[in-house]
Amino acid sequence: MPLSPFHLAIPVHDLPAARRFYGEVFGCREGRSAAQWVDFDFFGHQLVIHEAPARIDAAHRNPVDGQAVPVPHFGVVLPWEAWEALAERLRDHGIDFVIEPGIRFRGEVGEQATMFLLDPCGNALEFKAFRDIGQLFAR
Known part of the structure; x- marks a missing residue:
């Protein structure tokens, strides 16, 4: 589809x-x-x-590949080069990452680049990239 x-x-x-x-x-x-x-x-x-009134609580975390991932969160899967460019742009803007840009599930099915940050209102965002987009839903 x-x-x-x-x-x-x-x-x-x-x-x-x-x-x-x-x-x-x-x-x-x-x-x-x-x-x-x-x-x-x-x-x-x-x-x-x-x-809306302040109500976001990004303090709840679930473990994923040894990292504490904020729940809830949303984001976008980007092409690898666009992910790298975004990570650099965010660093240039002095963004404090919840989870620094890096590789998750290294050497495993579903290996991906990922990073997490909060917007000024506490909404958690994740951006990820796959060298092989066919791994997006791999198990």
Whole structure:
């Protein structure tokens, strides 16, 4: 099945800070907006940030390949070179990573590059890449 863009709406308690983060740090093109929400082109997908009371708790973690992965989280699977470029861009912006860019499941089925970070409102994001995209759902 060909991939279709996803639509994801997330809560943010500081709309101006989140707007700057997604627009400036990631370089996402802004789409429609209103006083309480903003659409972004998030790597070809529609991400909408909605102003909401603070309630995010990224403190819950589950172990994955020896690392504590924040739950919930969302993200995008990128081509390897785009993942490397994004990691460098995020470093250039001084982003504090929850999990530093690195390789997970090294030498195993499903080997992948991954990194985790939080937006200014505590939403956890993961970006990953596979040298072999056929490994995306491998077991």
